[in-house]
Amino acid sequence: MPRISNFLGQVSDADTDDLPAGAAQQQKNVSTTTAGELRVRGGIRPQTLTTTTISASAYHTFQKLCYCKTRSGELIAVNGIDRxxxxxxxTTTVEALGITAPAAAPTITRAELGASDKGDGIDDIxxxxxxxxxxxxxxxxxxxxxxxxxxxVVGTGAMANDLNNQEFTIESxxxxxxxxxxxTFDGTYDSGQAGTWSKSADVSDASADGYGATAGDYVFGYRYIDDTATAVPSNMSALTTVTALTSDQFTWGGLSSTTEARAQNKVELWRSTSGVSNVLYKVATLAYGSIGGGFVDxxxxxxxxxxxxxxxILILTNPPTDNSLVARRFEPPPDDRPIVVxxxxxxxxxxxxxxxxxxxxxxxSTTVQGASGETDWVSTMAGRYIDIDGEPAPIEIASVTDGDTLELVTAAQTSASGKSYVIYPEASNSRQVDFSEPDEPESVPAVNVFTVQEQAGDDDDIVGAMTLGSSLFLLGNRHKYSFGFTRKPLKDGTVRYVEDRGVFNHDCWDVYxxxxxxxxxxxxxxxxxGGSQPIGSAIKDLWRKDGIGNTIDFAKTASFHVKVDRAKARAYFFVCFTGDSGTQPTRALVYNIRRQSWDVYHYPQKIGAAATVQSSGETRFLLGSESGAVHMAxxxxxxxxxxxxxxxxxxxxxxxxxxxGASFxxxxxxxxxxxxxxxxxxxxxxxxxxxxxxQVTVASWTAPDTTSKYxxxxxxxxxxxxxxxxxxxxxxxxxxxxxxxxPTTGDQRIDLRLYFNGSSTVHSFETGQVLGDAVEIQEDNKSDVVFFMKTARSVMENSSGAEAFRFDGTYSRLAHGDHKVAIELRGYAGDEVPKIQQLDIEGVEGKK
Structure with a gap:
């Protein structure tokens, strides 16, 4: 007699005759995490969270945001569409990632210092x-x-060489x-010449005076800086070169304004010394409101x-041997990258x-019109390519007029409506990786990029990245590469092919x-x-799409995701099945890590994301669902x-x-x-x-009537x-x-259903029957043998939690030509949860 007390989870990729006794050929919303008990999963409940709006800008919903925490505790986010x-x-505000460099080089006007600017006169030395x-x-x-x-100073001896353009500390x-x-005094001063002295300038003082230029070429640039604790600058502007004469002064003008709020804080002015082009010095820091020009240097x-x-600051590290960018490293990250790690x-x-x-x-023509109010195009799509059904080749987008109108670099060759399309960056981007400067997540110069070379004869896109151990793993749909470096990714970094397993998207992995x-x-x-081990052999049929049971809907894999519930050692694989409505998962294939068993959960809400958080010192599992709600599992x-x-x-x-009689x-x-x-x-x-x-509204169903209990x-x-x-x-x-x-306190029940001879149709009994105090076949649902679990259901005695049903013909009038049977248990959890410790099946051949 099979006595099942060890429930092994779903094992659907096998002949139903060959499963271990405790395995389920199909199950839903029951957990096999705990040995010796079959119980319904816990409920999900909306959480009331204290929220603050940190951005007045709406970020595009086509692609979810990818978040990354910096080493300084800040959060950065990208979606590959918006900045x-x-x-x-x-604070209660967010800032655009990076600061765009000034649009134009400064305008510099040189003029000789006036007599009063050259310092006080020297009568004698x-x-x-x-x-x-x-x-x-x-x-x-x-x-x-x-x-x-x-x-x-003009004089004899060493006097002029000793003193001119030198700084000294004074005494007496x-x-x-x-x-x-x-x-050391040497020489005689020519008092007929206009020797001068001045108190040394302080370069940190924007009004500082000095002796002006030395004859030669100077370069000038400027940049914006924000108001954060560790000020983040923009890239240096284009440089202006000016040839100066001795004792010239420089008047700054032509400083570009910016529409970026983050950059509207301060402006730093930088220039070189005479004859030097690779080193700039900060001349002054101006309030953004003072960029109208006229600053005299x-x-x-x-x-x-x-x-x-x-x-x-250097322009380049050490040209020509090392042309690494320094002053121009502060280029904002590209806005077409949806992943950051x-x-x-x-x-x-x-x-x-x-x-x-x-x-x-x-x-x-060069104008493409989107479906009104539906395409939601944004300005960052300029420079990308649009591939339109029927066009011979993709066409570069010149500009975005509004959410429904694009201008192309070259005219479309077709005239048609209702055409499908796809917009994407330069094709080569799909296997390229951009990277920042050290500890500067907002500094991503265009030269900081490497390509993951295809090595497996299958040029799939790079769709995710994951840190594990001492490597960064770059994840394709069907392949995996490791990347590591010592100091500089372009000089000592290496990409190594690992294996032919990948991910559906960047959210399809979690580390535990x-x-x-x-x-x-x-x-x-x-x-x-170093390598992979499949864990889904028990449910492989869901992927194989061979007609057995529900199957994975591969058209919706962009929304699939994986998350481990650390507290319960369960890995959740959120997926859509064929026939599920919408594009977000309502199902999770749950792998019990300790027991290596599979459960299948189905939720009433679409689950777009999952996360673990600490609540009162306890690790809890959160689910982000439709309509912006957050639920705790x-x-x-x-x-x-x-x-x-x-x-x-x-x-x-x-x-x-x-x-x-309700009050919903x-x-x-x-x-x-x-x-x-x-x-x-x-x-x-x-x-x-x-x-x-x-009254409530639901999706289409068989209409309830006065017999329907809910x-x-x-x-x-x-x-x-x-x-x-x-x-x-x-x-x-x-x-x-x-x-x-x-046994339960309230009215709880379990339906027992029988499937004979491998049929997928549940057996229906001929008549309703009351089989004691806690088991009955109800007349209007004769396919269910109902086990009532309520402790005090009978006035004679309380339930012991052990009930049975005979199906050999004595009660059920079954035919005797049957040769096998499968048992289904079903029901619901509400205020109380059904907990089953043991299932005994007498009169059948045993299985281990």
């Missing part, structure tokens, strides 16, 4: 105990320790005289050369979006206990870094509602249920409603509308066994199904 954003996790002593033509107001610069300051520390080269390290100290951007919302009309749980077109598998016994709502219909139609709350919208007795028994639908406190918030479940053969020994055997379960 990405960054959020500091504290004489010897003070071996030091040069300066006599100013007026009281100087200096103090010992101040610094001065000397210029325009008094009235109009001061001495220059550390000097009188700083001399000596002052700039003493700038702090943070106020000097962090690896080591850099951020990698990859993937492409193939946009095809609605249809288009062509008219043989140093293993990645992944899903591709051949099923779920575990990847350890295993948060009660019912779905959506905190408690079931039950009753008996007083009327109904093919899309409604009415209960005149608005919370029932989105909850499942299940008919557990009477007309329409076994139907479950999601409530789409609450018409009133007594539960709102119910979790429908079933479990169907392998087929058990009848002994062929000519002996009449007693055949019985026995159940051991946990």
């Amino acid at each position: 990405g954003f960054r959020w500091d996790g504290v 004489d010897d003070n105990s071996g030091l040069y002593r300066i006599t100013s033509d007026a009281s100087h107001g200096l103090s010992n320790g101040d610094k001065v610069r000397i210029g325009n 300051a008094s009235g109009s005289v001061f001495s220059l520390t550390g000097t 009188q700083l001399d080269d000596a002052t700039l050369n003493e700038s702090a390290a943070t106020d000097a 962090q690896f080591q100290d850099r951020y990698f951007y990859l993937g492409t979006v193939k946009y095809n919302r609605s249809t288009v009309t062509t008219n043989g 206990e140093n293993k990645a749980y992944m899903m591709d077109d051949t099923g779920p598998y575990v990847f350890t870094g 295993d948060a009660g016994n019912a779905d959506i509602l905190s408690a079931e709502v039950s009753g008996t219909a007083t009327a109904g139609s093919t899309t409604t249920l009415t209960d005149s 709350a608005t919370a029932v919208v989105g909850a499942p409603i299940y008919i557990y007795e009477g007309t329409g028994k076994g139907q479950i639908r999601t409530i789409t509308t609450r018409n009133s406190g007594t 539960v709102i918030g119910a979790i429908e479940w079933n479990w169907k066994s392998t087929s058990f053969g009848f002994p062929q020994d000519g002996v009449r055997h007693e055949r019985r199904v026995g159940l051991k379960f946990t």
Whole structure:
């Protein structure tokens, strides 16, 4: 006699006669995580979260956002359609990812310094105990320790060379005289010339004076900086070159304005010293409101050369041997990359979006019209390509006029309406990876890119990336590559082909206990870094599409995703089955990692994403569902509602249920409603509308009537066994199904259903029967043997949690030509959850 107490999950990829006794050929919404018990999964319940809008901008819904946390705790997000954003996790606003460089080079006007700008006059220079002593033509107001610069001195000996364009610390300051520390007097001053002195300029002071230029070529540029704690700059503008004469000053103008709010903070002015083109020094920092021009730069080269390290910047690292960008490394990440991941100290951007919302009309011109109000095109699509059905080749998009109108670089050759299309970046992008500068996720110069070379004869796109161990794994639909580097990805980075397993998309992997749980077109598998191990052999038929049971809908794989519930050691593979409505999954294939068994969950809501969070120190599993709701898994016994709502219909139609005695709350919208007795028994639908406190609307079903009992918030479940053969020994055997379960406080029940001889049609009994206090076949649903679980159902005695049903003909009048039977159990969970500990099947051949 098979005695089943160890439930092994679904094993559907096998002959139903060959399954182990505890395996299910088909099951729904039951969990086999715990050995020795079959129980209904926990309910999902909406969470009330404190929310704050951090962006007034709407991000495109065609492609979900991909998030990445930086090492400094900020969040960056991209979707491959819009400009990405960054959020500091504290303020209530987000900022566009990166800052676009100024549009134009500065305009620089040179002019000779005026006499008053060259410094105060020197009346005399004489010897003070071996030091040069300066006599100013007026009281100087200096103090010992101040610094001065000397210029325009003419004299004999070494005097001119010692003093001109040099900075000195002063001592013996008094009235109009001061001495220059550390000097050695030599020569005679020519008082007939206009020697000058000035207090040394401070380059951090935007109004600083100096002695002006040294004769030669100078380069000038500027950039924007934001107001974050660690200021992020834009790229340097294009540079302007000016040839200056000695003692020239420079007037800045032509600084470009910007529409980017983040850049409207401050502007830094940078220039070189004479004859140098690879090093720039910060001349001044201006408020953005002061960019109208007119800033006068009188700083001399000596002052700039003493700038702090943070106020000097290279254009290139060390040309010509190392032309790595420095001042021009601050290029924003590309807006056509939908994936970002962090690896080591850099951020990698990859993937492409193939946009095809609605249809288009062509008219043989450069204008393409989208279906009004449906195509939702955005400006970032300019520069991408549109491939229109019927056109001989893709055409580059010149500009986006509005959400429904594109202008092309060359005219379309067709004139047609209702045509399908796809918009995508340059084709070569599909296998390229862009990367940032170290610890600068917003600095992605165009040269920071490498290509993943195809090595397997199958040029699939790179659709995801995953860090595992010491490698970054680049994931194609059907292949996997590892990438690693020591210091510079372009110089010492290596890409290595790993294997011919991939993912449907970037969300089809999650890491738990140093293993990645992944899903591709051949099923779920575990990847350890060196190789893969399939884990889905028990349910392989779902992928194979060979007509056995429900199958994976491969047309919707863009929305599939994988997430591990760490607390319960379960890997969820969210998928759509053929025939499911919408494009987001309502089903999860759940792999019990410890027991290596499979469960199949079905939810009343579409699940677009999943995540784990910490709540009161406990790891909880969250589900992001339709209409922007967030649900916590295993948060009660019912779905959506905190408690079931039950009753008996007083009327109904093919899309409604009415209960005149009910008071349906608005919370029932989105909850499942299940008919557990009477007309329409076994139907479950999601409530789409609450018409009133007594009526709800659902998708089409068999109309309920006054016999229909319902539960709102119910979790429908079933479990169907392998087929058990009848002994062929000519002996009449007693055949019985026995159940051991946990009795319930309320009205709960389990339906037992029989399938003979491999038929997919449930057996229907000839008559209704009451078989004791807790088992009956109801007249209006004679295919179900109902086991009542309520403890106090009988006035004679309480339920012991053990009931049985004979099906050898004594009760059920079955024919005796049958040769095998499969057992199905089904029901619902609501306020209470059915828990089955043991299933005994007498009179059949045993299985291990």
